[in-house]
Amino acid sequence: MKKLQFTRREFIGAAAGAGVLAKIGAGQRKKGAGAIDRFALVARHNPVLRKFEPLSPLSVGNGEFAFTCDVTGLQTFPELYENAMPLCTMSQWGWHSKPMPESLKDKEFQWTDYDTFGRRVPYQTGRTGQQELYDYLRENPHRLHLGRIGLKLVKADGTEAEPEDVTGIEQKLDLWTGVIESRFKFEGKDVLVRTAAHPTLDALAVSIESPLVGEGKLAVRFAFPYGSPSMQAADWEQPDKHESKFVARLGERAEIERTLDADSYFMAVEWPAGARLDPEKPHHFVLKSSGAGKYEFVAAFSPNRPLANLPNAAAAFAAAADYRQRFWARGAAVEISETADKRAFELERRIVLSQYLTAINCAGSLPPQETGLTTNSWYGKFHLEMHWWHAAHFALWNRVEMLEKSLDYYNRILPSAREKAKKQGYEGVRWPKMTDASGRDSPSPIGPLLIWQQPHPIFYAELVYLNRPTRATLLKFKQIVEETAAFMASFAHLDERTNRFVLGPPVIPAQENHPARETWNPTFELEYWRWALDKANAWRARLKLKRNAQWDDVVARLAPLPVKDGVYLAHENCPQTFTERNSDHPSMLAAYGVLPGEKVDRETMRRTLQKVMKEWKWDDTWGWDYPMTAMTAARLGEPATAIDALLLDTPKNHYAANGHNYQRPNLPLYLPGNGGLLYAIALMAAGWKDAPNGNAPGFPKDWKVRAEGFDAAIFNRL
DSSP: OOOOOOOHHHHHSTTOOHHHHTTOOTTOOOOSTTOOOHHHHHHTTOOEESSOOTTOOEEEEOSSEEEEEOTTSSSSOGGGTTTSSOOOEEESSOEEOOOOOGGGTTOOOOOEEEEETTEEEEESOOOTTOHHHHHHHHHSSEEOOOOEEEEEEBOTTSOBOOGGGEEEEEEEEETTTTEEEEEEEETTEEEEEEEEEOSSSSEEEEEEEOHHHHTTOEEEEEEOOBOOSSTTOOBTTOGGGEEEEEEEEETTEEEEEEEETTEEEEEEEEOOTTEEEEEEETTEEEEEEOSSSEEEEEEEEESSSOOSSOOOHHHHHHHHHHHHHHHHHHSOEEEOTTSSSTHHHHHHHHHHHHHHHHHHHSSSSSOOOTTTTTSOSGGGOEETTTHHHHHGGGGTTTOHHHHHHHHHHHHHTHHHHHHHHHHTTOSSOOOOSEEOTTOOOOOOSSGGGBOTTTTHHHHHHHHHHHHSOSHHHHHHHHHHHHHHHHHHHHHSEEETTTTEEEOOSSOBOSSOOSOGGGOOOBHHHHHHHHHHHHHHHHHHHHTTOOOOHHHHHHHHHBOOOOEETTEEOSBTTOSSSSSSOOOSOOGGGGGGTTSOOTTOOHHHHHHHHHHHHHHOOGGGSOTTHHHHHHHHHHHTTOHHHHHHHHTOOSGGGEEOTTSOEEOBTTBSOOHHHHHHHHHHHHHHHHOOTTOOSSSOTTSOTTSOOEEESOOHHHHTTO
């Protein structure tokens, strides 16, 4: 094949049409001095599995829908994964609520009052006397495993296959096309399964080739569970509590309606001639083909009756490949594998895989849960303080639309966020912490007392504006910015004695192991309050509106960042520096790393960083703490420390073969770690305001770093 040559404009984006990108392949690179061979960069990190790896199943998805499979390319042996990383089929709309017990229907959750400078402010933190209601509100709604799709492999003796019957395994996720290719042998016969998610439909395309098809020993089973708030998002022991029935069944198509209590959805399946879908037992259906050795199908899920005509498998595979190639071609890229430091290849692997994983899990119409669309965490609900770590990086990697898609959510929940602020006696909107599509905050002894999610929407709006500096952008986010800032200004309390505005008590900082009633003026939150209120007034100035004097006053008289023994504290009332609570998030670092830290003293922060690196209990942290620390080190001109932080050898900083950031048994993946890594890498590669001149200022000088597709104008204002 003749090698194609592209201009920078053609390769990066606007003119890269489907017919062109479908032809980009190995050895075909855009031309130019030091340019990155993007296909080679991506392809060398394709995950390849040669055995069952319960903590590293592979997934396909599009941000709205995802499917996770075992080494057969489908969900054939889910029992191996149930207590590791469960195999789920998930969507943004797929939720279930168990019926509220009769004993709770007339009860209202009782909020707990906290003294706030002589005023009683209610928070939904208490469980005493209402544990059952507390649990119900936390667990419902929960995200739902829409349905298991697996192979039915029948041995010569008529029994079904066990995992040990599958041999010769070689499974590869082709990151460039988003297709999983799974090869294995069953009773000496070859099987090839190809799996992909359609880019715009909640649909899975599957192609199967094997002589076992014609022998009647290989079929496909569809099975549907009842809902569960568990990590598995499925309850297979309650067949009488839900219904699965055909609502259409004609020719090469069938539709199944699913009903679970007050919730319902549909699955449609289409296949070529020569196959048939039949019921096997309640909630189980089997698709059998009479073909000689190959058959394909597309299965689509929908909250309403599915599309009348689904694309065939070939069209779905082509659409998936075109979409994923566009993703890699249009976004930014960083290549570091030619660096002599042996850690560079592993870091590059994490960078590439993190782009794929956040794209399929964190780029949908809702903020993502911490395990995305892969499996359940915290009942499938999402944490708005984590939204930044999941998705802010998209705006730096020339993929701002992937962030912007989820930002409409904040407009949708404005009424409930406004009502919460009003109930607590504040102006504007108070954003929830742990929530779902409704925007209702879940009760918790910690979550409702956090405040660091409050400035996030202003940060997101600023990221969109830096990518798209138009009046339309300003108007789109005006209300969000205004009402967010209004809450922040009213939350800050003027201490008449010291003539300063203070944050809390009560408040729980990002480092959550501090009691709310004994905590005030957390370092990161203080700096974030300054930054966001100043940006909110800058937003008004862009719209030719008068600056808000109250916001300026809060910024001018906000309490200084707390310091003791020459280092920054987590908050002003810390009893010690790091001797007692040096676990969880070292969030004081974020004031000069995540943020530009205009009120930060660099040498004080340098001492803080050094103390954190030396004394922090890294085994008791979270995945985003490592990129957070790296960003602080980079801004301080300590790139070697930044690399050390990104690659610290701790249980919470492990990245599995599939690229997922493992945390603990009930949290086998943690996408804030992946998203945080990408934000840190962008900053380190492209620079920041007042960064030193030269290539990749956040990396050590002896590292060979090539970066392209980043917009310097954005980074110069971060």
